[in-house]
Amino acid sequence: MKILIVDTFYGPYLERLYASGVLIQQPWASQHKAHFAGGFGTGDAYSHGLGLLGVEAIEIVANSMPLQRAWAQEYRKELLQLQDSGQQLLSILEAQIRWFKPTVLYVQDINWLPAGFLQHVKPLVDIVVGQNACPLAANLDFSPYDLLLTSLPHYVGKFRAMGVNAAYFPIGFDERLLERHGRDGSRLHALTFVGGLGGFHNNGTQVLEAIALKLPLQVWGYGGQQLPVGSTLKHRWQGEAWAEDMYGVLANSQITINRHIDIAESYANNMRLYEATGMGACLLTDAKLNLPCLFEPDYEVVTYTSPEEAISKLKQLVLNPQLAADIAARGQARTLKHHIYTRRMEELLALLQRHHCQTTVSLTKLPSFQTLLVACRAEHADRIPGPLRQALLREHLNHRMTLVSDAPFQIPALQKMHRWCGSTLALDAVQVRSCLDVMDPDQILIVDDQPTGLVPSDWLTQLKQQAEDRQILCTYVRPIA
Template structure:
């Protein structure tokens, strides 16, 4: 089974990464891809590496990285077009949505050319907003199974209809997608142990932190974070702080953007890591921070959700809060009781390494893909 994993990276990360790696844009597409994957941004090669170890022929595409995609196009004699996307059967107009691909002419063409050159059995899309439904429909002449994965707000329905299967870490999305006539299943995310090797030994010199973004999708979190900034010694890392008023208590303790390994390092430096889900998660625990924080051995204090107990044992492996006041109280308590905090953190890390790694997830994913591929055989 051959699988192409298509992902898009945050433009802010890509801009920062290429600024820090002068000359990388002139390297081969393979060298650029490897450099990006080594940075451990997002899910990096956490899927492909374990799939390959399980006997799957897996390939990573970072579809919205302009220098990388331009170099691949040059190497393979594929030219960037203007705004129109030309396929053998029809011509499409690039939509203004998703990974800002409409502002980057040719990116979709290059991604399609890459997919067709690789001829995968499965196209696995980590960004459901990248390909419009009509493009996915056209790709089905080259790909047997098109799978999407989502843990963010759903794109328009027209983008969903082209998928043969959509996996989601939001339990409540499964029934909603099925109601639209799209096959869907619950699939959790996880932690990759390679991060621990890349980080090495990290000194825990931060008492408590929130490492994450501040955006319109985190609207309900801002009052909580402001309260904690005023009532606890919590520190902040991530993007979006500049959108807050200058008087914000968060901004006074914010240390800027951290991406990839720097993000993991900020978590690993923290004895306590606060987590808060985006609004669209509703009452379900699902996000990457659950596994990233516990994976690096920090005490996770997270918002209480209905299914949290299915992932971790609350009170013994992680700690949960139901209000901003309770969150502040828990942070202060565990800062004052470091041995108790460390014991829960160790138990949380052990649970993640035992059950929630990407090796475990890929062992779960392979039979799902094989089953759906088998169902689509002529």
């Protein structure tokens, strides 16, 4: 099995990469290596992790004109005669696909690569897989894709409603970055934010403005130039920070703030969750339904639901640096154990096997899990039978257990459980569907008395009905008296 990963990099980052004029003089292999040295985006974490599993893979930065032309200079010089730059990039990419002969064409930026091109090269590969967790361009044609992966839980159902095979696949952290940004224990920045400002991040930017008025927040990221003249954030803005610069900021941050893009809605998914915790900063992030499936709130990361709560918790952390350091250490340990890309690539190969068994994917060495979903109403949260509660609190070799409930995730009875929690669950049927899309359970255990009648608007009833539609076995477990 061979996987060719098509990625794109941010234009200004590519310009900076070649600004000195030295790199462009180097052979293609040297230029290719330089693109990933700083860890921009996912870097070469996919090919590295896949390689450890015995799968040959390569990343191609398809929008890097100097890099792509360097490849053509060495392998297909006639392509350099094409006058249209866009056509030249696509022609070089096609030549690279023919050169590498991949089994899987994996597209990281589905907004960039035209559907017509994918239809043209589709006969050259077994399957075409796309990945997305950002706003979608208008009128995208998904027909060339055999599978779409997304870290946004509600996008799974969205893609499936469009007739596309889709699955949940979370982002991760490249642990090699810790070796490149070794720490001596000191962290120069008390409170930071690194990321986009304005645009698709309007809601989060308003929260950051409120924080900056009350605390000495330092800010890096794109969009700072467009902030209003009177913006406190604009006065705190330190410029953009990409790749190694961004990781350097995070490695030097005692506390750093995360906010999700507006399209994330009720769900935690973004890269900063893993980048910040992976680099050992104490992370303050917006509370989301599925966050407790990734990190234990207010133990491994700190959460907020409003600007006022964010300011209050940040003041506590700034005044108690040891508390922040302890939370940071636990968050980093969670990321390095569960959220590294070497582990994610095992999950990726399992997804390819599950959705495309006709390919030559061999996963005999990878673990096989049964997934159990435990559903419990808020009023029964403290009545989960003891053995089931203990099972939810443990890690298991051969199965995964997750609790779903309309209880607030902060209540003591549910702490340290892998859980999908929030009072809005009772108000939104889409959230129930998204939970099933992400968890994809083999069986559901419902902690409730056997109902005599169904209430259509009840979230637990909706969960059971959707499970029946998916032919998932549901079993009732009586809560303790």
